[in-house]
Amino acid sequence: MALDPKRTVAELKELRALTGDANGAQRVAWTDTWLKAREWFAAKVRTLPVEHHYDSAGNNWVTLKGASEKSLLIGGHLDSVPNGGWLDGSLNVLAGLEILRRIAAQYDGKPPVTVKLVDWADEEGARFGRSLLGSSAFAGTASVTADRVRTDRDGVRMEDALRRCGVEMDRFGEATEGHKNASAYIELHIEQGPVLERMNIPLATVLGTKGVERHAITFHGQEAHSGSTPMNARHDALAAAAKLALEIRTIAGKHSDSVCTMGSVKTFPGIVTAVVGRCETALDQRDLDPVVLAQMYREAREASERFAAEEKCTVEWSRIWSIEPIAFHPRLLELCDSAICEVTGASKAHRMPSGPLHDAAEVSRAGIPTVMMFVQSLGGISHNKVEDTKEAHLELCVSAFDRLASKAMNFVAQG
Numbered sequence: 222m223a224l225d226p227k228r229t230v231a232e233l234k235e236l237r238a239l240t241g242d243a244n245g246a247q248r249v250a251w252t253d254t255w256l257k258a259r260e261w262f263a264a265k266v267r268t269l270p271v272e273h274h275y276d277s278a279g280n281n282w283v284t285l286k287g288a289s290e291k292s293l294l295i296g297g298h299l300d301s302v303p304n305g306g307w308l309d310g311s312l313n314v315l316a317g318l319e320i321l322r323r324i325a326a327q328y329d330g331k332p333p334v335t336v337k338l339v340d341w342a343d344e345e346g347a348r349f350g351r352s353l354l355g356s357s358a359f360a361g362t363a364s365v366t367a368d369r370v371r372t373d374r375d376g377v378r379m380e381d382a383l384r385r386c387g388v389e390m391d392r393f394g395e396a397t398e399g400h401k402n403a404s405a406y407i408e409l410h411i412e413q414g415p416v417l418e419r420m421n422i423p424l425a426t427v428l429g430t431k432g433v434e435r436h437a438i439t440f441h442g443q444e445a446h447s448g449s450t451p452m453n454a455r456h457d458a459l460a461a462a463a464k465l466a467l468e469i470r471t472i473a474g475k476h477s478d479s480v481c482t483m484g485s486v487k488t489f490p491g492i493v494t495a496v497v498g499r500c501e502t503a504l505d506q507r508d509l510d511p512v513v514l515a516q517m518y519r520e521a522r523e524a525s526e527r528f529a530a531e532e533k534c535t536v537e538w539s540r541i542w543s544i545e546p547i548a549f550h551p552r553l554l555e556l557c558d559s560a561i562c563e564v565t566g567a568s569k570a571h572r573m574p575s576g577p578l579h580d581a582a583e584v585s586r587a588g589i590p591t592v593m594m595f596v597q598s599l600g601g602i603s604h605n606k607v608e609d610t611k612e613a614h615l616e617l618c619v620s621a622f623d624r625l626a627s628k629a630m631n632f633v634a635q636g
């Protein structure tokens with residue numbers, strides 16, 4: 222059976238019809254719709270000469286045993302955000318399924334190395350606010366004690382929701398058993414941004430996932446009457462915050478792939494008749510280079526202190542969350558480049574970092590050689606029902622990813 226990328230597109234549409242509605246995909250992890258998607262997937266898998274099991278964190282594994290136990294892992298996630306897109310995560314899983322069919326047929330059910338397709342549990346963290354749950358359990362980085370008491374909008378505890386789906390959080394640690402013989406990991410994903418469409422190229426090699434510095438920043442000034450306080454006598458916390466909001470463009474602009482976002486601002490007392498006495502903001506900074514990330518953090522901090530002083534205010538920082546940049550494996554980057562070049566006819570593959578985090582980051586943290594491939598997104602829009610990619614590009618990415626799988630199998634065999 223030859224690779225049939227058109228079948229992947231047809232199956233994506235089938236899944237969309239089964240688990241979506243007029244508002245988009247509804248495969249939120251640990252819900253009935255998500256379980257329905259997994260059942261549908263299990264029925265597809267049943268026709269293949271594979272083993273199928275769920276690990277202790279709810280990750281969904283399909284194993285095609287090879288002559289060697291050394292394994293190539295191919296990953297994705299069937300879960301979506303509420304009102305999500307039809308491609309985010311499920312493209313990776315269904316492309317992986319098609320590739321598994323091709324490999325099983327080509328080697329008569331016994332390839333030279335073992336190939337495992339994994340559908341990670343709860344990549345999105347949409348219900349409990351904890352992204353990359355299954356893959357971080359696999360990596361051994363899950364903070365279960367902190368996570369188990371999380372609740373959803375309706376007050377349902379995470380621990381109880383998972384138990385309903387057959388997952389005991391006490392046993393999360395056992396998911397690291399999946400590392401055994403794992404020699405490489407590859408993941409296909411839609412870009413979820415506008416870069417490839419602007420460059421008019423369909424595919425790219427992903428260098429790694431950017432590190433994130435996320436901080437709460439509060440400016441303290443002095444509440445005062447809007448009518449009676451002269452402009453030069455004010456301690457305006459919003460003015461200081463606003464200067465920083467503009468300055469981060471300059472800070473990020475010194476580096477080609479850096480991004481800085483001040484995505485929230487709250488003012489107190491928050492009325493038009495008072496100068497802002499306190500302004501609470503948050504800053505998210507991302508880059509693939511840890512040195513650049515540290516420099517941007519330092520510069521933003523210094524700038525905030527300068528602007529606070531200019532506005533006769535003070536400023537206070539506290540870290541919300543951070544993660545280090547994850548660089549993918551150099552040899553696998555080369556293999557991904559050549560897979561793209563072979564399929565597109567380009568002489569050189571485009572390489573770019575990923576701003577969003579992906580399960581691949583957790584797998585790479587576990588020490589398994591990892592790479593990702595991106596396919597162009599239309600309008601750069603994702604986590605939305607309008608998320609889309611040209612069908613020709615979907616077919617192209619399945620072919621290119623299949624080439625990458627073959628090359629990665631050789632990498633596993635030789636390594």
Ligand SMILES: [Zn+2]
Binds near residue numbers: 310
């Ligand atoms: Zn995704």
